[in-house]
Amino acid sequence: MENHDNHIASYSLNWTVLLGLLILTTLSVLAVEIHLGAFTVALALLIASVKVTIVMTYFMHLKYEGIMLRLMAGGVFLLFAAVIVVTFSDYYFR
Amino acid sequence: MNDQTITPQNYLNHQTGLWSWLTSTDHKRIGLLYLYSFLVFFSTAAILGLLMKIEKIAPGQTIMTAQTYNALFTIHGIIMIFVIVIPGMAVVFGNFFLPIMIGAKDVAFPKLNLFSWYIYITGAFLGLYSQFAYGHSPDAGWTFYVPYSSSAESNMTIALTAAVVLGFSSILTGMNFIVTIHRMRAPGMTYFRMPLFVWSLYATAWIQLLATPIIGITLIMVIAERTFHIGFFDPALGGDPLLYQHLFWTYSHPAVYVMILPAMGVVTEIFPTFSQKPVFGYTAIAFSSLAIALVGYFVWGHHMFTSGMSYESRLAFSLLTFIVAIPSAIKVFNWLSTMYGGSIDLKTPLLYAVSFIFLFTIGGFTGLLQGALAANVQVHHTDFIVAHFHYIIFGGMGFGFFAGIHYWFPKIYGRMYNETWANIAWGFAFVGFNLLYFPMFIMGMQGMPRRYYDFDPKFATGHLISSIGAFILIAGLILIFSNLIYHSRRGAIASANPWHGVTLEWQIPSPPPHENFDEIPVITRGPYVFDNPYTK
Amino acid sequence: MSTNVHSEYIDRDTGKMGMWLFLFTELYLFGGLFIVYAVMRSKYSADFHLAALELNTMIGTINTVVLLVSSMTVAMSLTAIQRNQAGLAMGLVFVTLLLAGIFIVNKYFEWGHEISLQLYPGTEVMKTLPHGGIIFYSLYYMMTGLHVLHVIIGGVILTIVLFKLKSGTINREHFLLHENGALYWHLVDLIWIFLFPLLYLIS
Numbered sequence: 001m002e003n004h005d006n007h008i009a010s011y012s013l014n015w016t017v018l019l020g021l022l023i024l025t026t027l028s029v030l031a032v033e034i035h036l037g038a039f040t041v042a043l044a045l046l047i048a049s050v051k052v053t054i055v056m057t058y059f060m061h062l063k064y065e066g067i068m069l070r071l072m073a074g075g076v077f078l079l080f081a082a083v084i085v086v087t088f089s090d091y092y093f094r
Numbered sequence: 095m096n097d098q099t100i101t102p103q104n105y106l107n108h109q110t111g112l113w114s115w116l117t118s119t120d121h122k123r124i125g126l127l128y129l130y131s132f133l134v135f136f137s138t139a140a141i142l143g144l145l146m147k148i149e150k151i152a153p154g155q156t157i158m159t160a161q162t163y164n165a166l167f168t169i170h171g172i173i174m175i176f177v178i179v180i181p182g183m184a185v186v187f188g189n190f191f192l193p194i195m196i197g198a199k200d201v202a203f204p205k206l207n208l209f210s211w212y213i214y215i216t217g218a219f220l221g222l223y224s225q226f227a228y229g230h231s232p233d234a235g236w237t238f239y240v241p242y243s244s245s246a247e248s249n250m251t252i253a254l255t256a257a258v259v260l261g262f263s264s265i266l267t268g269m270n271f272i273v274t275i276h277r278m279r280a281p282g283m284t285y286f287r288m289p290l291f292v293w294s295l296y297a298t299a300w301i302q303l304l305a306t307p308i309i310g311i312t313l314i315m316v317i318a319e320r321t322f323h324i325g326f327f328d329p330a331l332g333g334d335p336l337l338y339q340h341l342f343w344t345y346s347h348p349a350v351y352v353m354i355l356p357a358m359g360v361v362t363e364i365f366p367t368f369s370q371k372p373v374f375g376y377t378a379i380a381f382s383s384l385a386i387a388l389v390g391y392f393v394w395g396h397h398m399f400t401s402g403m404s405y406e407s408r409l410a411f412s413l414l415t416f417i418v419a420i421p422s423a424i425k426v427f428n429w430l431s432t433m434y435g436g437s438i439d440l441k442t443p444l445l446y447a448v449s450f451i452f453l454f455t456i457g458g459f460t461g462l463l464q465g466a467l468a469a470n471v472q473v474h475h476t477d478f479i480v481a482h483f484h485y486i487i488f489g490g491m492g493f494g495f496f497a498g499i500h501y502w503f504p505k506i507y508g509r510m511y512n513e514t515w516a517n518i519a520w521g522f523a524f525v526g527f528n529l530l531y532f533p534m535f536i537m538g539m540q541g542m543p544r545r546y547y548d549f550d551p552k553f554a555t556g557h558l559i560s561s562i563g564a565f566i567l568i569a570g571l572i573l574i575f576s577n578l579i580y581h582s583r584r585g586a587i588a589s590a591n592p593w594h595g596v597t598l599e600w601q602i603p604s605p606p607p608h609e610n611f612d613e614i615p616v617i618t619r620g621p622y623v624f625d626n627p628y629t630k
Numbered sequence: 631m632s633t634n635v636h637s638e639y640i641d642r643d644t645g646k647m648g649m650w651l652f653l654f655t656e657l658y659l660f661g662g663l664f665i666v667y668a669v670m671r672s673k674y675s676a677d678f679h680l681a682a683l684e685l686n687t688m689i690g691t692i693n694t695v696v697l698l699v700s701s702m703t704v705a706m707s708l709t710a711i712q713r714n715q716a717g718l719a720m721g722l723v724f725v726t727l728l729l730a731g732i733f734i735v736n737k738y739f740e741w742g743h744e745i746s747l748q749l750y751p752g753t754e755v756m757k758t759l760p761h762g763g764i765i766f767y768s769l770y771y772m773m774t775g776l777h778v779l780h781v782i783i784g785g786v787i788l789t790i791v792l793f794k795l796k797s798g799t800i801n802r803e804h805f806l807l808h809e810n811g812a813l814y815w816h817l818v819d820l821i822w823i824f825l826f827p828l829l830y831l832i833s
Contacts, residue, residue, distance in 0.1 A: 088672075
């Protein structure tokens with residue numbers, strides 16, 4: 001099986017990604033000031049999830065990898081989210 | 095043939111001496127290292143179990159104190175679960191046969207494979223050490239429930255560490271197998287031409303990979319609670335003891351599928367071979383393995399029905415528990431359908447495989463009973479549960495293991511065991527097993543609690559029958575092991591394919607050469623094509 | 631599809647898949663702590679908020695930026711070695727290690743401050759806090775502690791990579807260790823990306 005990933009990320013791509021991540025970080029720090037109650041958590045987690053997706057897609061090169069690795073990564077996160085949901089089926093209803 | 099000789103150059107004589115075995119990265123030798131380790135640790139834990147049955151042969155104290163009994167069932171459980179059945183068939187038969195069955199020369203990371211064995215041995219010895227080191231032996235049960243495990247004066251931390259170390263070995267094996275299956279298949283071996291044993295190993299490996307870290311961190315949390323008073327599970331500090339149970343069973347339930355899936359995989363190989371007929375429903379069996387792994391992730395709460403979870407979650411877990419039984423049932427139907435109309439050859443491997451179906455089905459049905467909320471209240475923490483899991487794990491995985499070792503014995507050693515001896519041994523094991531565990535279903539239903547050192551005299555007959563069964567079972571085990579050990583050196587030379595199997599391991603010499611194949615094969619068809627009238 | 635297992639180098643795709651699988655296990659290792667956090671936060675949201683006020687958001691934010699930049703520098707070092715620029719690759723790995731060091735030093739001061747205030751499990755001060763506060767600090771130390779352990783491990787791996795770049799063992803044809811080391815470092819960054827808002831930004 002030949003290498004799927006013959007792509008070499010350019011330096012400018014790396015800089016762009018960092019810029020995006022820093023902007024999102026600033027956003028999340030500022031978002032704390034806005035009092036949305038329970039939604040502040042959701043917003044913080046949402047921004048964190050976007051940052052994680054960006055790091056995985058570009059820095060960790062998932063965008064240029066084969067479908068198998070991407071399916072695995074996606075599945076792993078989905079499974080974990082499902083475990084949290086099922087755990088809360090107990091705690092939420094107590 | 096009388097003048098047949100063992101293959102001149104094979105993996106057994108490739109290099110000799112203890113050191114060559116301890117430093118070998120050959121997957122076949124590593125599989126045997128695990129096998130021989132199992133022999134030692136299983137015998138130890140079985141004797142501990144026998145001691146427990148001797149204690150309970152009559153009411154009142156027989157040979158030990160209550161405290162000792164508690165320590166015994168703890169270490170019996172720790173060894174059997176973490177050292178034997180979770181690594182289980184994957185590390186013995188998976189290591190030995192996975193590369194061969196996909197046409198590879200070894201696993202993806204052979205050195206990591208050897209390293210996994212050393213981590214395993216370290217963890218196993220740590221577990222044993224926790225029994226005999228200074229201080230009290232751990233007695234919280236292999237489940238380590240808080241608050242007892244986080245506060246009791248004993249070598250709990252050593253035992254917890256042992257479990258974490260063993261978990262690490264399991265993770266590395268799982269990772270190795272997943273990469274091997276994705277990356278090392280021979281040309282033409284598409285995913286749907288892989289033998290079903292390989293599919294079962296694949297599903298197992300994912301569970302090992304994704305469930306084990308959770309128990310790793312959970313046991314570390316308990317160690318932190320003992321050492322630093324962290325408090326996640328301590329109500330006095332704001333924690334929730336039930337949270338420990340959630341985290342513990344989030345791993346330990348998927349872990350039981352780690353135990354059973356490879357056993358199901360092995361019998362799925364045995365049925366077509368001894369029926370000389372293709373497996374019925376290849377795709378269904380392949381996907382049912384994946385389904386068991388996935389759905390099995392979401393049923394853990396059925397271990398906690400009486401612990402105080404919300405009503406809604408109990409409903410959800412009960413429903414999911416019933417659903418997860420379906421893929422297993424599909425397999426049972428497919429195994430029976432494979433045999434139907436086939437040319438049956440009732441040799442020892444098939445004998446074990448058929449008794450596997452019988453014992454596993456009893457275990458499975460009683461599992462459904464436990465999964466029903468109302469019935470669970472009656473049987474939780476009774477001997478009923480003990481009988482259930484021994485039928486599933488010992489009757490299922492254990493008998494599956496014996497099926498596998500007899501099936502693959504001629505391939506591993508190039509020699510054959512004695513068939514009559516093996517079948518007599520089976521008889522002792524089967525009768526002893528049922529005498530030992532079946533009374534526990536009845537006693538449990540009548541109220542006999544589990545993990546109790548003593549019992550009401552009304553349970554005396556049941557316990558006596560059970561303890562007698564234990565002796566018969568042990569006799570059977572001794573017969574099984576001695577047959578295999580003796581004939582591994584002195585058995586009649588076996589041909590490369592005594593059972594007329596069609597998967598790749600039967601196309602190479604017995605014992606296999608060091609690198610499995612002289613030339614990597616090119617695969618042009620599925621794994622269960624029998625060149626006989628039964629093949630469609 | 632089959633590879634010669636006896637060659638000196640592991641096939642790049644094979645080795646990379648192995649590393650990704652290992653990263654998944656690390657995610658689930660921290661995942662157990664995240665489950666505890668989620669349950670406890672839902673139970674003690676007010677106390678968590680109060681306890682988090684004691685944390686130094688400035689240092690937390692600086693550490694976040696430090697790790698993000700270090701993720702970029704290690705990714706760039708991979709680009710460099712793939713373009714046969716070994717010297718630049720070494721320099722970028724070195725910068726990554728420097729940033730790792732800054733993170734650890736920041737952590738040291740941060741923990742030092744909190745420990746000087748007796749804000750750690752087992753103290754009398756801890757016992758005066760409400761339950762939610764005690765749990766928050768237990769989570770704080772355990773999560774950031776486990777994380778900084780991984781920062782150190784990542785640093786060790788990257789140091790090995792640095793030496794192998796110097797000796798030429800890692801080069802344009804064979805850079806699997808470098809690639810996997812970078813992946814591990816990104817994991818360290820990923821975990822912090824979640825830890826930061828959960829621990830520091832809940833005021």
